[in-house]
Amino acid sequence: MRRVIVSEVLTPSVHEFLHGKRCEEADHLVRYVYNQSKTGVAINVREAARLYCGGVIRKLVFGKRFFGAGTEAGGPGFEEKEHMDAVWIILSYTYGFAIADYVPLLEVFDFDGHKKTLTNAIKNLRKYQDPEIDNRIEMWQNGIRKTNDDILDILINLKDSNNNPLLSAEEIKAQVIEMSIAVIDNPSNVAEWSMSEMIRDSRILERAIKEVTSCGTIQPSHVSTKDTVVSGYFIPKGSHILLSRLGLGRNPRVWDEPLKFNPDRHITNGSSQVVLTDSQLKMWTFGVGRRGCPAILLGSTIMTLLLARLIHSFSWTPLSSMPLFQESELNPFMAEPLIAHATPRLEPQVYQNLI
Ligand code: HEM
Structure with missing residues (x-):
């Protein structure tokens, strides 16, 4: 499946072809922040960023704003919230410790409640997107749809060597x-x-x-394959290995002043190009090897567009009460969402012209 996604969906030509859809969502993000800034409320950057990313993937896959605008400012309505909550529940349980992962016989008892929570979350996620996928497959079968306009069309139209659909509806839904x-x-x-x-x-x-002004606008787990010893610790074959983002990215033997935010450290030899692949695993950007991230181009484009539009369109100031940024002990997020004041930096008509 990874090979199919990499060779058919995450290609430079599909990336290029979907450019307009990413930009539409970036416009929506700016409008959403703008509408809130007009009323003087501080912006919850985490919420805005997640809203944008959710909007982007739904637009790339389904070709449209799946949930519409929701609130008057362009924020999420009930259905979008439920959909996004389901994604975060699934994510937060991805690396959760569940006893049944190690003793499968215990799965039926669901002692830690993970199975029930995840089953509900997946149900909530699917109830919105699965009918849309079934409907689209039917449109292709009935000849109502004729050209590939988004990722869902691409997945539906992949063919095997006998010219039969390569992916079943279930496989498409899972992807x-x-x-x-x-x-x-x-x-x-x-x-x-x-x-x-x-x-x-x-x-x-x-x-x-x-920089942005001068440019214009713009897991699975790893398992050890043999017994090994790392820094004196014995790691038996078959162990689940989770690399530590903090352990790698803040290693003082590798980085000077590892706790300091210093983007310049990634710009070497006077080149303005930041190299995102890191075969030496000095930090945990996109990972390396067979399980490394297959979407470096898409991931960095989505993230760069998000950041660029936020800082190009608004001046940002901290809340006077802004606490020091703390990382969460449980996950890679900040312990509390970033809340800050945004003031429009561009002419008012720029925002008014956004879709
Ligand atoms: C800033 C954006 C992103 C970052 C920093 C990132 C980072 C990572 C990292 C660290 C891994 C684990 C690598 C490993 O275990 O060795 C990973 C895996 C993965 N990522 Fe990304 N990612 C990003 C965006 C995306 C996007 C947009 C997609 C969309 C398709 C994606 C799809 C995947 C998949 C499917 C895997 C699992 C690969 C496998 O196990 O075979 N990522 N990513």
Whole structure:
């Protein structure tokens, strides 16, 4: 399945073809932040970032704003909230410790309640998107739809060597769930952390604004395959291995002042190109090897567009009561969402012209 997605969906030509859809969602993001800023309320950057990422993946897959605008400002309505909550529940349980993962016989008892929670979350996610997928398959079968306009069309029209559909409806539905989770999780988290650090260090924010202004607008688990010893710890064959983002990214033997937000450290030899692949695993960007992220281009585009539009369209100031940014002990998110004031930096008609 990974091979199919990489060679048919995550290709440069599909990326290019879907450019307009990503931009429409970025416009929607700016309008949403603008509408809130007009009323003087501080912006919940986490919510805005997640809303944008969810909107992007649904638009790339289904070709449309799946849930409509929701609130007057463009925020999520009840259905979109329920859909997004389901994604976060699934994500938060991905690495959760469940005894039945190790003693499968206990699964029926569901002692820790994981199975029940996840079953409900998956049901909530599917109740919105599965009927849409069935409907689209039917449209192709009835000849009502004729051209590939989004990722769902591409998946439906993949053929095997006998010219039969390569993917079943169930496989397509499962892939859409996987993609939704991948697109919503990492890009929004990276953008929220970056915004926090830049709001804290206004010099870097100023530089970033200059940069975007000059450009215009813009897991599975790993299992050890043999017994091994790492730093004196014995790791038996078959162990589940979770690499530590913090352990890698803040290793003082690798990075000078590892706790300092210093984007310049990634710009080497005077080149403005940041290399996102890292075969030495000095930090946990997209991973490496066979289980590395297959969507470096898509992930970094979604995240860059999100950040660029936020800082190009608004000046950001911290709340006077803004606490120091704390990371969560349980997951890679900030312990509390980033809330900040946004003031429009562009001419009013720019925002009024957004869809
Ligand atoms: C800023 C954005 C993103 C970051 C930082 C990121 C990072 C990562 C990392 C660290 C992994 C685990 C690698 C490993 O275990 O070795 C991963 C896996 C994965 N990512 Fe991403 N990702 C991003 C965006 C995306 C997007 C947009 C997609 C959409 C298709 C995606 C799809 C996947 C998939 C399917 C895997 C599992 C690969 C496998 O196990 O074979 N990612 N990503």
